[in-house]
Amino acid sequence: MTKSLWHSQLRDGLAVMGMALTEDQQEKLLAFLGLLNKWNRAYNLTAVRDERVMVSRQLLDSLSILPWVTTQHLLDVGAGGGLPGIPLAIALPETRFTLLDSNGKKTRFLHQCVLELGLDNVEVIHGRAEDCSPAEPFAQISSRAFTALENLVHWCGDLLANDGEFLAMKGQFPDDEVAALPAGWQVKSSHSLDVPGADGERHLLVVARAGNSR
Incomplete structure (x- = not known):
């Protein structure tokens, strides 16, 4: 029953959002949701426990920022x-995604998702943002319910290209x-x-260094 409900919620939600994903992509999204629901019982990966709202609050919410992902490596x-990394990676198979988290249980789950x-x-990295040393800075960095904007730019600013942007x-x-954003940073757009199906407000804030208008 749950899978058929999820399937119809996902299909209908994507239609409302004007997103055309293949049947294979939709099946992968639902398979990911099944893994998240299963592992969540032991690993406390997300506060969402009601299976009736998981498609909306986890899949569709993550995919809602898809139009603003423009980089080849996020x-x-x-x-x-x-979230939002795995759903975005399924929707954009030609784009590279690096998922960073300091919680070992969560990165073990992410590794399992990548495998299955x-x-x-x-790519999944277990570690803190402050300790991450990428070969080159990122043009875009996403975050969802991670931390305040002030902390985001403080902890992750060195990982962002000079003309890059945070998708918060x-x-x-x-x-x-x-x-509270420190000097030198601005909300470029919001x-x-x-x-579809989500209660409450949702916002995307595009944050960049002051003077960056690309």
């Missing part, structure tokens, strides 16, 4: 249970966090996200 910090779903475009997913518009 870093997802505080990747946790793989055959995600050749995903938030619930309500975080006026206090925006006001977008209200319409996620």
Whole structure:
């Protein structure tokens, strides 16, 4: 019953969002959700336990920032249970994704997802952002329910290219966090996200170094 419900919720949600994913991509998304639901019982990967809202709050919510992913290699910090990184990687198989998290249980889950779903475009790193030393900085860094914007730019600013941008997913518009951004950083744009079946507000804040208008 759950899988048929998820399948119809995903199909209908993608249609509302105007996203055309193949049947294989949709099956991978549902397989990921099954893994997340199974592992969550032991590993506490996400606070969402109600199977009736998982498609909306985990898959569709993650995919809602898809139009703003423009890089060929995206870093997802505080990747946790793989949101938004894994759904985005399934939707964009030609784009490389690096998923970074300091929690060993969560990165073990992410490694299992990569293995079982055959995600050749995903790399998982267990560690803290401050200790990460990529070969080259990232053009885009995503985060979802990870930390305040001030911490995000402080911890991860060195990982971002000079003309790069953070894709910070938030619930309500975080006026206090925006006001607390340190000098040299700005909210380049903000977008209200319409996620089918989701209660409450959703926002994407695109944060960049001051003067970056690319």
